[in-house]
Structures are given as structure tokens and as C-alpha cells.
Amino acid sequence: MTGKMQNKATGFVLNFRDYGESDRIVTFFTDQTGKLKGIAKGARRSQKRFANAIEPFSLSAIIFSRRRAEGLCLIEDCRVLNHFPRIREDLEKTLMASYFIDLADSFTEEGAVSHRLFKHMSDFLNLLEAEKAGESIMRLFEFRLLCISGYEPTLGHCISCRKPVESLKEISFGISDGGIKCEKCAPLTAGRISISPGTARTLVAGKNMPVEKLRRLIFTEYSLRESRLFLVPLIRHITGRQLKSLNVLMEVKHLTDTI
Ligand SMILES: [Zn+2]
Known part of the structure; x- marks a missing residue:
């Protein structure tokens, strides 16, 4: 183990943009940490992994980690809680x-x-x-x-x-x-x-x-x-x-x- 801290949050997707060939940069508004910006690796390639969880205004359960206090975090996992159909x-x-x-x-x-x-x-x-x-x-x-x-x-x-x-x-x-x-x-x-x-x-x-x-x-x-x-x-x-x-x-x- 590297000692990397995993954190949990619940948040609404405010916006996202494609990054590189397969990633997405997402901004959430979370209850626990306020605005949270992170990179979701492979989010463009693997629709299944982040199914519906990275769409505007979806409410999602997020697991993320960060190496530094500032800057982008790494979105490890993101599951939709309410997709507002x-x-x-x-x-x-x-x-x-x-x-x-x-x-x-x-x-x-x-x-x-x-x-x-x-x-x-x-x-x-x-x-x-x-x-x-x-x-x-x-x-x-x-x-x-x-x-x-x-x-x-x-x-x-x-x-x-x-x-x-x-x-x-x-x-x-x-x-x-x-x-x-x-x-x-x-x-x-x-x-x-x-x-x-x-x-x-x-x-x-x-x-x-x-x-x-x-x-x-x-x-x-x-x-x-x-x-x-x-x-x-x-x-x-x-x-x-x-x-x-x-x-x-x-x-x-x-x-x-x-x-
Ligand atoms: Zn008056």
C-alpha cells in the first residue's frame, strides 16, 4: 500500500469535459468538500465503468484520492444515485x-x-x-x-x-x-x-x-x-x-x- 488516502463524497455533476483520448475532467458539487474537480480515467472509453454517473446534474457517490491538497483529484469510482429520469x-x-x-x-x-x-x-x-x-x-x-x-x-x-x-x-x-x-x-x-x-x-x-x-x-x-x-x-x-x-x-x- 502506498498510503494514498481514499475519500468518499456525494455530489452533483456540475460539468465535465473530455481530456485526452479516453479521460474526462469532471467538476462535482459535493456535500462534504464543496466543489470537487477530478480526472476520471477511461471515462470516455468505458461507458460501463461510470455509467450515467458523469452526466450533467446526476447525483453520484464518488470515491476519490488526491496526492496534493490542491489541484485535480483522481476519481477512482463513481456510481449514480439519482439520474433524474x-x-x-x-x-x-x-x-x-x-x-x-x-x-x-x-x-x-x-x-x-x-x-x-x-x-x-x-x-x-x-x-x-x-x-x-x-x-x-x-x-x-x-x-x-x-x-x-x-x-x-x-x-x-x-x-x-x-x-x-x-x-x-x-x-x-x-x-x-x-x-x-x-x-x-x-x-x-x-x-x-x-x-x-x-x-x-x-x-x-x-x-x-x-x-x-x-x-x-x-x-x-x-x-x-x-x-x-x-x-x-x-x-x-x-x-x-x-x-x-x-x-x-x-x-x-x-x-x-x-x-
Ligand atoms: Zn421609504
Whole structure:
């Protein structure tokens, strides 16, 4: 024995690329070690060895080893725990799941462990497996991801006078200040996005709700549009770019007013 340490982890496949003639480089988001990047030797040649385990958003049980603390690890074995068959047979669901993992990827640094983010991904992929690919799932995924990652938009009160949203009639959202203001504190001018207090309240209600209860949260078409019009630019502002998987998904869902 060489004394090489074998480690175990459970993780979602964020992305992979072919490497050389027969290998693949895979990035997982794991519960135990956060983002984990490794080389799966022979993954291109032997489909059987890593069957279904190295596909986007699959949940896999991984055995890996590493010689150094940093850099690529060696994926020794990888077995699929959940392949999400109902997502994969539906184009819209597949695009939405791809957007979720791209978004999770952009909000995580290598080596940062987040059990909350792992649970968030698990919750929403399971929800998508069971439910229709409605836009509310997408907006709640974005909103809750922002909250988990430390970028929670302030929607419960005016960030200037602190009046609760329940007492306000007209509010607007500012991308650069990350919160709502009432009409007295900020007249609606260029750069502020008009949203209704009802939309803000619906999102806040969905922040900590157990995922199995989220289907009871009713978003009107109007609320979905308002949520889209501030969440998408806010995420673009934070990450500095717009994800391709979002553009494709929005086109398929005919929601191109924000892109
Ligand atoms: Zn105010």
C-alpha cells in the first residue's frame, strides 16, 4: 500500500469535459468538500465503468484520492444515485436543471463547503423531477440561492425608512442597492425597477418554506414577470455575466423580455 488516502463524497455533476483520448475532467458539487474537480480515467472509453454517473446534474457517490491538497483529484469510482429520469425526458426540465447547476457553479468558490447549497440543489432537482417546469420554480431557485449565498435582496421593508412592505403601496427595486424603497424615499426613475408589494411578499414567503409546500405558493403571471425583471438583472450584476443556459431556457419558455 502506498498510503494514498481514499475519500468518499456525494455530489452533483456540475460539468465535465473530455481530456485526452479516453479521460474526462469532471467538476462535482459535493456535500462534504464543496466543489470537487477530478480526472476520471477511461471515462470516455468505458461507458460501463461510470455509467450515467458523469452526466450533467446526476447525483453520484464518488470515491476519490488526491496526492496534493490542491489541484485535480483522481476519481477512482463513481456510481449514480439519482439520474433524474423525468427531468431528462423533458426538454424544458432539462434546460432548467442545467440552469440550476450553472447558477450554483457561479455562486461557489472551489473548496467552500455549503451544506445549505447542497440541500438547495437537492430540493429543487427533486422538485423538478416531480413537478412541471413552471417559472415559479425557477424564480424561487434564484431567490433562495441569493439568500443562501449572502446576497439576499431586501424585500421585507424599505431600505431607507424601514417601513414594512405590508404598509407600502408603491415600491421599486434598485439593482445596485439590492433592496426595495418606498415611493417617498425613491421616486421611480431610470435605474429603479417597479415591483408590487404583493410580489415582494410572495418571494419573502417562499424564502424558508419547506420545499414540499412551495407548490401552495401562488405566483400570478404578473408577479412572475416582476420577479423575473429584477432577479435576472440582479444575478447578472452579482456574477458579472449572463449564463448561456438561462438564455436558451428563456427562449424556449418565451420569456425573452429580460434578455
Ligand atoms: Zn421609504
